[in-house]
Amino acid sequence: MRDSRSPLQRLFELHLPLLLIVLFALGPYVWMMMTSIKTNADIGAWPVRYWPDVFTTEHYHALLERTSFGGNLLNSLIIATGACLLGLGVSLPAAYAFSRYRFRGRRLLMTQFLVINMFPIVLIIIPLFVLMRNIGLLDTFIGIILGHSTFAVPFSIWMLTSYINAIPKDLDEAARIDGATTLEVLRLIILPVVMPGLVTTGIYIFVTSWNEYLFAMMLSGQNVRTVTVALQLFIGEFSVQWGLLTAAGTLIALPVTLLFLLVQKRLVSGLTSGAVKS
Amino acid sequence: MTAASDTAPAPRLVLTPYLFLLPAMLVTLAVVLWPVAETVWMSLHNFILFKPRNVPFIGLGNFWRLLHDEVFWLSLGHSLVWISLVVGLQFLLGLVTALLLNQTFWWRSLARSLVIIPWALPSVIIGLTWTWMYDFNVGVLNDVLIRFGLIDKPVAWLAQPDSAFISIVVALIWQGFPFFAVTILAGLQTISAELYEAADMDGATRFQRLRFITLPAIADVIATALLLRTIWVANSLDVILVMTGGGPGYSTYTLPLYAFLKAYSGMEFGYGSALAIMLTLLLLLVVFIYVRRAARELDQ
Numbered sequence: 001m002r003d004s005r006s007p008l009q010r011l012f013e014l015h016l017p018l019l020l021i022v023l024f025a026l027g028p029y030v031w032m033m034m035t036s037i038k039t040n041a042d043i044g045a046w047p048v049r050y051w052p053d054v055f056t057t058e059h060y061h062a063l064l065e066r067t068s069f070g071g072n073l074l075n076s077l078i079i080a081t082g083a084c085l086l087g088l089g090v091s092l093p094a095a096y097a098f099s100r101y102r103f104r105g106r107r108l109l110m111t112q113f114l115v116i117n118m119f120p121i122v123l124i125i126i127p128l129f130v131l132m133r134n135i136g137l138l139d140t141f142i143g144i145i146l147g148h149s150t151f152a153v154p155f156s157i158w159m160l161t162s163y164i165n166a167i168p169k170d171l172d173e174a175a176r177i178d179g180a181t182t183l184e185v186l187r188l189i190i191l192p193v194v195m196p197g198l199v200t201t202g203i204y205i206f207v208t209s210w211n212e213y214l215f216a217m218m219l220s221g222q223n224v225r226t227v228t229v230a231l232q233l234f235i236g237e238f239s240v241q242w243g244l245l246t247a248a249g250t251l252i253a254l255p256v257t258l259l260f261l262l263v264q265k266r267l268v269s270g271l272t273s274g275a276v277k278s
Numbered sequence: 279m280t281a282a283s284d285t286a287p288a289p290r291l292v293l294t295p296y297l298f299l300l301p302a303m304l305v306t307l308a309v310v311l312w313p314v315a316e317t318v319w320m321s322l323h324n325f326i327l328f329k330p331r332n333v334p335f336i337g338l339g340n341f342w343r344l345l346h347d348e349v350f351w352l353s354l355g356h357s358l359v360w361i362s363l364v365v366g367l368q369f370l371l372g373l374v375t376a377l378l379l380n381q382t383f384w385w386r387s388l389a390r391s392l393v394i395i396p397w398a399l400p401s402v403i404i405g406l407t408w409t410w411m412y413d414f415n416v417g418v419l420n421d422v423l424i425r426f427g428l429i430d431k432p433v434a435w436l437a438q439p440d441s442a443f444i445s446i447v448v449a450l451i452w453q454g455f456p457f458f459a460v461t462i463l464a465g466l467q468t469i470s471a472e473l474y475e476a477a478d479m480d481g482a483t484r485f486q487r488l489r490f491i492t493l494p495a496i497a498d499v500i501a502t503a504l505l506l507r508t509i510w511v512a513n514s515l516d517v518i519l520v521m522t523g524g525g526p527g528y529s530t531y532t533l534p535l536y537a538f539l540k541a542y543s544g545m546e547f548g549y550g551s552a553l554a555i556m557l558t559l560l561l562l563l564v565v566f567i568y569v570r571r572a573a574r575e576l577d578q
Contacts, residue, residue: 025392109303111569114572122557123555125313153302228402235520
């Protein structure tokens with residue numbers, strides 16, 4: 001697009017406003033990380049000491065050596081990986097069916113998967129807690145993974161269906177003429193082509209599950225506590241130890257930020273394809 | 279519904295899609311549909327968790343109680359203000375960001391990546407960082423505002439009813455505007471440059487270009503994003519839960535939070551379920567409009 005504005009105009013109409021927005025977006029995040037490497041004396045200083053003379057890793061040491069946080073990280077990793085595998089595992093065949101077959105009830109079922117993604121969590125979480133308690137799945141990995149599949153499955157089905165829709169049907173048919181069975185088509189033709197979409201969807205589920213708080217809090221106890229639940233408990237427990245709290249926050253936020261940045265371009269195009277297509 | 283596979287004669291083939299759907303349906307049935315049915319059942323009973331042997335059927339009693347519950351009406355009012363403020367401001371800031379990012383400049387892709395970061399963060403981190411910045415004693419917000427002379431002495435942002443609500447709204451705007459920014463940006467990039475060139479030849483001002491070309495072209499994207507976000511914000515309670523837990527007093531209660539607290543802290547699962555169902559019913563219209571738009575894709 002042509003731009004007839006002078007450099008000065010561009011500075012005030014483009015660079016400065018956008019810089020402010022970027023600062024707003026990054027500020028709280030950077031501030032959390034900065035706090036986590038300050039000494040307690042600097043954290044408690046008033047007026048605020050923005051750039052201290054010394055930086056320290058003492059809060060990270062304290063966090064990993066004196067609290068259960070290392071174990072919580074592992075729990076979150078297991079749960080997010082499990083939610084990812086379960087979500088993709090059951091959704092890939094479902095998405096293939098929605099994309100390649102026209103059958104009775106298709107519209108209804110697809111709409112159902114869309115609608116349940118919009119259900120308020122409070123509508124599901126209360127009875128899910130009762131259910132998990134009755135069948136003894138409270139405070140187990142599988143219990144929380146199942147809880148997270150409430151959003152992982154519908155989301156994956158919609159994402160993967162649109163990815164598979166983008167694969168030409170000729171590919172399937174050529175393979176069938178060569179004598180491939182349906183499962184072979186899915187495994188040998190669809191799976192390799194849809195892999196980037198599968199990875200994107202998987203990473204999004206991983207991030208969402210890692211970040212999730214309400215299900216993890218309701219369905220976990222001592223054994224499988226996730227990082228988000230642990231952090232919230234720390235806030236109650238170590239109320240003014242901001243160094244420790246922000247160190248935990250940084251360790252939770254860093255991996256998901258990196259993953260998110262990795263897939264953001266493809267993710268956005270996947271998420272918005274429905275909205276943008278005219 | 280005229281695809282070739284529909285007319286295939288072999289019955290095995292007709293069964294195949296259902297077999298493929300079976301695992302997903304079983305999981306959904308167990309963790310979504312069954313619980314929702316349970317919620318409906320519980321809402322018709324006086325179900326209190328620690329009295330499992332005494333669950334009397336009370337019909338619409340919980341809903342009747344709800345209509346006379348001041349906290350319900352208060353929470354509903356907060357929810358409406360909450361949704362319009364959060365979604366409205368997220369949208370405005372997102373639109374401005376998208377319009378800026380849609381121009382050509384050297385640090386554009388860097389800016390785009392950085393702006394998206396708040397979206398990736400969990401609600402407990404949002405709660406943590408903002409609670410820390412709002413801190414009364416050594417919070418950075420008070421420090422900055424005092425340095426700029428906007429306030430004389432520190433403000434206890436989260437401890438006063440008026441400022442607590444607004445403080446959480448600001449935190450939520452921070453988290454949600456990147457979604458609008460990238461969605462609208464994706465829409466902007468589909469507008470062909472020829473339209474703008476034609477407008478330039480007709481001597482259109484920049485405001486006219488925005489008003490008559492840009493906005494109409496992305497109206498559809500905006501509508502979808504607004505609907506999706508309204509549903510999401512209306513349902514979300516975790517950031518409020520971790521920042522204030524509804525307080526001080528009832529000043530940051532919203533409808534989903536009230537339903538959750540009734541069940542979680544009050545153990546009144548029956549009444550909490552009725553509140554959750556009320557929230558769902560109120561949202562149904564928005565969900566319906568969204569689903570109808572999204573379902574246009576189904577027949578491709």
